Every structure is written in structure tokens, then in C-alpha cells.
Amino acid sequence: YLEDVKLQARGQLQAAESRYEAQKRITQAFELEILDLYGRLEKDGLLKKLEEEKTEAAE
Amino acid sequence: YLEDVKLQARGQLQAAESRYEAQKRITQAFELEILDLYGRLEKDGLLKKLEEEKTEAAE
């Protein structure tokens, strides 16, 4: 019976571990997305700045 | 003794669950961040379009 309890406990722990791992993979995918979006925003910001400088120079 | 084994298992499981829950909250936070970043990109895009239209109209 003791062995049974131990086995059950190990099973529960493993389930928690694999749920964590799955969640972590989702987080990692989201992280890549965030970094990409940051990159795009920054590029937009830079472009805007360049254009502003150009218009200022033209004036 | 059996109670002891159960108690020990519960201690381990709680820590594993807490790690999973934290990861889940991180995923949720990332999700919000992504939505926010998309919103900002769209706003930037719209602004750019508006400005382009303005310059075109001025020409």
C-alpha cells in the first residue's frame, strides 16, 4: 500500500512537471513574438525620426 | 509513517504547482504585452498613413 502511495505521488509530480514544461514552451513562443514586435516598433520609430529629420532639413 | 510520506509528497507537489502557476501568469502577462504592442504598431501605422495623405494633399 505504501508503494502505491509513493507511486501515486510520483505520478502527480510528473504531471505537474509536464504541465510546467508545456506552459514554458508557450511562454517562449510568446517571448519571440514580443521581441519581434519590439523590433518592428523600434524600426518604425527610427524611420519616423529619419523622416522628421528629412522634412526639417527640407524646410 | 504513511501520513509522513503523504505529507512529504504534498510539500514537493506544492512547490511544483507554484512554479507552474507562476509560469502561467507569465504567459498571461506576455499575452497582454503582445496585444498592447500590436495596438501600438497599428496606431503608428495609422499615423504614418495620415501623414502621408497630408503630404500628398499638400503637394
Next chain:
Amino acid sequence: MTEDSQRNFRSVYYEKVGFRGVEEKKSLEILLKDDRLDIEKLCTFSQRFPLPSMYRALVWKVLLGILPPHHESHAQVMMYRKEQYSDVLHALRVVRFVSDATPQEPEDEVFLAIAKAMEEMVEDSVDCYWIIRCFVNQLNSKYRDSLPQLPKAFEQYLNLEDSRLLSHLKTCSAVSKLPYDLWFKRCFAGCLPESSLQRVWDKVVSGSCKILVFVAVEILLTFKIKVMALNSAEKITKFLENIPQDSSDAIVSKAIDLWHKHCGTPVHSA
């Protein structure tokens, strides 16, 4: 010297030099050798004696539930805790959360003051993260109902110890304006130096927030002459918010004695 102040002097002296600590350290080591740690006994120990610094982080982690009672699980549980810490830290960096623009709420100030003090007490950053988290959590859950009662208890015990001092505070209308947030919400973080403060937090971690009342009372008693000379609530509060640091070790020792005197000394059950 009166007998009482002599005793206080001696206990401060012994604690500093560590003579009295030898026997206590041995009995704590015996408790820590238990295969399954007896939380109740560890609580009683921490309520009675100052924790030796080398065991403080371990005992706090066990009492705050960061580590389970079973030694066998400590390594694995700590691995989970460590990973959770790095996950959160990494996530904060990804969303660039840590910036000057992050708005601050009043509760954040309490949290930050406690965190800042804890960083001085706990060396390891993973331990520190968890201990701050659970310490603040304990204030917001276990002590939620008792913390607001402390100003009243403070008045009561100050009256017992020195009614003239309390009358003076009342005459100045200072009683309601004392730095209660600093004392009872921040648990003296930023008020006392960490080396003395940790002996107070030993008691808070192990289950008593009432010790905070006696620290406040002892601060008043220690600076009685100064406080009696001040005649406005504003000046008194300002002084109490910035008390001189050099007597803080003695203040804490006397506060613990006073707390034991009024609330009894917990004894080991069996």
C-alpha cells in the same frame, strides 16, 4: 545601575559576544537534525532565542513554508523555487517592466522598504526573493486583522510602562500621529539598522507581530528625555521617524525582554 538595567546590559553584551548563544546554537542544531523538522518547536525556539545568523535563512525558509519539513525534499523543492525565481526575473526583463516609468502605489512603498531591508539580511538572491514574498504575504494574510490593533496595544503598554510619557504625547495630540505605518506596516524597515532588525523579524516570522508593539514602546522609553522635551506632534513624529541608530541593539534586546515579561516566554512542548 538598577538590577533591571544590569540584566539588560548583560543580555545585550552576551548576545553580542555570543556566550549565551553557544548552548542555544547547540539545541537549534539538534532541532535541525530531525529528519522531519518540527515546525512547532522551531517556532518556539525562534520566539525564545535569537537565531544564530548562520541558520537564520534556513529557519525562516522552513517557517515561511518555502522549504517543506522533510530534509529529503529540500534539494528538489529549492530547485523548483530557484527556477520559478529565474522564470519571473527573465519575464520581467522581456517585458522591460523594470523602468522608471513604473508607477508606484503606497503598498509598493511598504513592499520596497521591507525588500530593501531584507536584501541586507539575506545574502542569496533566490532566498531573498522568496523570503520577501512570503514575509509580506504573511503580513497581508495571517496578520491582516491584528496589525491594525497594534496602535491601541502600543498605547496600552506605554501606559503601563510610563504613563507620564503617554500623557505628554496626549497633551501634544501626538498619539494619533505617531509613525504607525513605519512601525507596524513596514515592521521598522528603514527605521532600525538591519543587524538589529533581524532579531525582531525572527519573532515576526515565527508567529508574533505583537513584538512590534514592544519595540515601539522601547523606542519611546529609550528616547524619553528627548521626546519629553519636544512639544509638538509634528516634531515628535519627525524625531521618531529618524531615531539615532547607535542604541538600536539595546532597544531590540529590551523590547524582547519586555515582550516576554508581558506576554510570557513560550516554552518547548516536550
